[in-house]
Amino acid sequence: AQTVTQSQPEMSVQEAETVTLSCTYDTSESDYYLFWYKQPPSRQMILVIRQEAYKQQNATENRFSVNFQKAAKSFSLKISDSQLGDAAMYFCAYRRGSGNTPLVFGKGTRLSVIA
Amino acid sequence: ETGVTQTPRHLVMGMTNKKSLKCEQHLGHNAMYWYKQSAKKPLELMFVYNFKEQTENNSVPSRFSPECPNSSHLFLHLHTLQPEDSALYLCASSQERMSDTQYFGPGTRLTVL
Numbered sequence: 001a002q003t004v005t006q007s008q009p010e011m012s013v014q015e016a017e018t019v020t021l022s023c024t025y026d027t028s029e030s031d032y033y034l035f036w037y038k039q040p041p042s043r044q045m046i047l048v049i050r051q052e053a054y055k056q057q058n059a060t061e062n063r064f065s066v067n068f069q070k071a072a073k074s075f076s077l078k079i080s081d082s083q084l085g086d087a088a089m090y091f092c093a094y095r096r097g098s099g100n101t102p103l104v105f106g107k108g109t110r111l112s113v114i115a
Numbered sequence: 116e117t118g119v120t121q122t123p124r125h126l127v128m129g130m131t132n133k134k135s136l137k138c139e140q141h142l143g144h145n146a147m148y149w150y151k152q153s154a155k156k157p158l159e160l161m162f163v164y165n166f167k168e169q170t171e172n173n174s175v176p177s178r179f180s181p182e183c184p185n186s187s188h189l190f191l192h193l194h195t196l197q198p199e200d201s202a203l204y205l206c207a208s209s210q211e212r213m214s215d216t217q218y219f220g221p222g223t224r225l226t227v228l
Binding site (some may be wrong): 004007037042043044045046047050080091103104105106107108 | 133155156157158160173191203206207216217218219220221222224
């Protein structure tokens with residue numbers, strides 16, 4: 001079974017600084033997708049960024065970028081120029097690429113942004 | 116505005132009560148999902164509906180009963196719940212079943228006394 005591990009329950013960053021959230025996963029599949037979701041206090045889950053495993057290039061969305069290390073099964077999220085609105089729970093998720101399979105989520109990392 | 120709404124946002128119920136959670140998506144999607152989010156546990160998929168047909172039931176107890184009358188609406192009927200069922204219940208939708216891009220609602224915070 002696939003598992004997703006987020007080893008940092010809590011992280012903090014100064015406003016305007018950069019922070020990296022860690023995620024590792026376990027799978028024997030070669031075709032899969034990885035995601036980072038953000039859950040602010042409003043409780044709404046918001047897709048931040050997505051990475052296809054077959055793509056070597058790291059995905060980037062504005063201030064958010066990932067460091068995808070397929071061999072190491074690592075998928076970290078880097079937030080640059082952190083803003084107060086970035087404070088939230090961040091969930092890493094995995095989905096097998098073939099067939100109709102569900103998202104598998106990690107337990108999340110709570111990010112605080114200090115003004 | 117994500118296009119997925121859930122009501123109520125908060126619900127407190129006794130173990131003998133019957134209540135329903137409602138989810139509505141305004142995105143024209145064909146698949147809808149119920150997730151359970153408990154404290155300090157990963158998000159758990161409960162049910163999946165595709166074109167109003169239930170396609171996944173992840174061993175959810177029968178005290179949770181889903182209903183999908185059309186592709187835009189999803190209900191979760193609750194009866195004789197246990198205190199350990201207290202959690203945040205999230206609804207999501209996507210264009211296709213098990214699509215990687217799912218849009219989540221704000222959730223219903225359920226407390227079972």
